[in-house]
Amino acid sequence: MARPRVLSGIQPTADSFHLGNYLGAVRQWVTLQETHDAFYCVVDLHAITVPTEPAALRRRSRVAAAQMFAAGLDPERSTVFVQSHVREHTELAWVLICLTGMGEAARMTQFKDKSARFGESAASVGLFTYPILQAADILLYQADRVPVGADQKQHLELTRDLGQRFNHRFGDTFVLPEPYIPKEVEKITDLQDPSAKMSKSSSSPAGILEVLEQPGPLRKKVMRAVTDTGSEVLFDEVNKPGVSNLLRIHSALTGTPIPELVTRFEGQGYGAFKKEVAEAVVDAFAPIRERTEKLLSDEAELDRMLAIGAERASAVARQTMELVRDRVGF
Numbered sequence: 001m002a003r004p005r006v007l008s009g010i011q012p013t014a015d016s017f018h019l020g021n022y023l024g025a026v027r028q029w030v031t032l033q034e035t036h037d038a039f040y041c042v043v044d045l046h047a048i049t050v051p052t053e054p055a056a057l058r059r060r061s062r063v064a065a066a067q068m069f070a071a072g073l074d075p076e077r078s079t080v081f082v083q084s085h086v087r088e089h090t091e092l093a094w095v096l097i098c099l100t101g102m103g104e105a106a107r108m109t110q111f112k113d114k115s116a117r118f119g120e121s122a123a124s125v126g127l128f129t130y131p132i133l134q135a136a137d138i139l140l141y142q143a144d145r146v147p148v149g150a151d152q153k154q155h156l157e158l159t160r161d162l163g164q165r166f167n168h169r170f171g172d173t174f175v176l177p178e179p180y181i182p183k184e185v186e187k188i189t190d191l192q193d194p195s196a197k198m199s200k201s202s203s204s205p206a207g208i209l210e211v212l213e214q215p216g217p218l219r220k221k222v223m224r225a226v227t228d229t230g231s232e233v234l235f236d237e238v239n240k241p242g243v244s245n246l247l248r249i250h251s252a253l254t255g256t257p258i259p260e261l262v263t264r265f266e267g268q269g270y271g272a273f274k275k276e277v278a279e280a281v282v283d284a285f286a287p288i289r290e291r292t293e294k295l296l297s298d299e300a301e302l303d304r305m306l307a308i309g310a311e312r313a314s315a316v317a318r319q320t321m322e323l324v325r326d327r328v329g330f
């Protein structure tokens with residue numbers, strides 16, 4: 001039997017992934033490629049829904065792809081590609097936009113959050129239709145499963161609704177994707193503000209651990225992470241959110257269960273504990289950073305890898321769009 005197909009994407013909106021992206025997305029993608037027919041894309045079309053500088057976009061798309069390979073995505077097994085390299089994304093998005101009601105699109109809560117910083121009337125129509133482009137990404141590849149966090153559930157629902165609507169109106173065309181939560185990875189929080197999630201858009205540099213950062217700064221940030229006035233290493237999200245976040249990080253990176261860590265650090269204070277967390281982060285990130293640098297140093301080779309990904313993705317996308325064009329009446 002064919003393996004179930006999985007699709008996921010990440011925006012090239014920063015010069016490095018952070019620990020949340022790594023644990024919440026990329027590391028899981030590496031695991032999923034063992035059991036799935038996996039498609040992973042760098043969604044640069046989504047990135048331009050907010051003002052984006054061309055040179056930065058181009059650089060960040062390459063850095064994102066390089067980090068995905070460096071983190072363990074195997075180009076033999078996974079189809080890793082840049083969204084804009086496959087023209088069918090925008091074509092299908094247009095068809096789906098025409099199937100979406102204004103009110104339906106207006107109910108997407110992420111637009112409200114994301115447009116808040118511009119004011120709704122200054123935000124682009126692209127930002128408004130962002131979830132519909134996402135639906136096109138998923139339906140185009142006939143994905144069976146989409147790994148989603150809580151904030152993306154609404155978008156996957158819209159994807160299913162649009163797929164179903166198209167199938168109903170024009171004849172069976174799209175696979176309706178199921179949400180897939182491979183392993184509950186809890187939110188990694190900002191090191192300086194444990195009440196907020198670690199995020200490239202809202203965290204200060206001191207609150208975020210970047211995959212491509214050097215060991216020195218990484219260690220410093222962990223040592224300076226906000227904890228609390230106590231001294232015991234305990235998992236208590238209400239009274240010790242900072243310490244709990246560091247325990248989650250350690251556990252996720254080393255595979256040691258949290259209760260075991262709590263026992264191990266009994267009576268040792270925060271200093272010794274933070275030192276170990278820092279080493280776990282450095283051990284996880286250093287090899288990825290080194291492989292990323294190597295991949296980025298050979299432009300032609302990275303281009304070749306991305307061309308292979310785009311070609312494989314295009315083969316599927318073309319097939320879907322031929323069907324769609326025929327059904328719509330083009």
Ligand code: ADP
Nearest residue numbers: 020021024025149186187188197198199200201
């Ligand atoms: P950011 O919030 O930094 O802009 P994105 O929204 O681009 O990150 O997230 C890309 C992926 O990384 C998503 O799959 C998301 O679930 C995951 N992710 C982002 N931040 C975190 C976090 N703090 N903890 C766990 N996963 C996260």
Ligand code: NA
Nearest residue numbers: 199200201202
């Ligand atoms: Na985000």
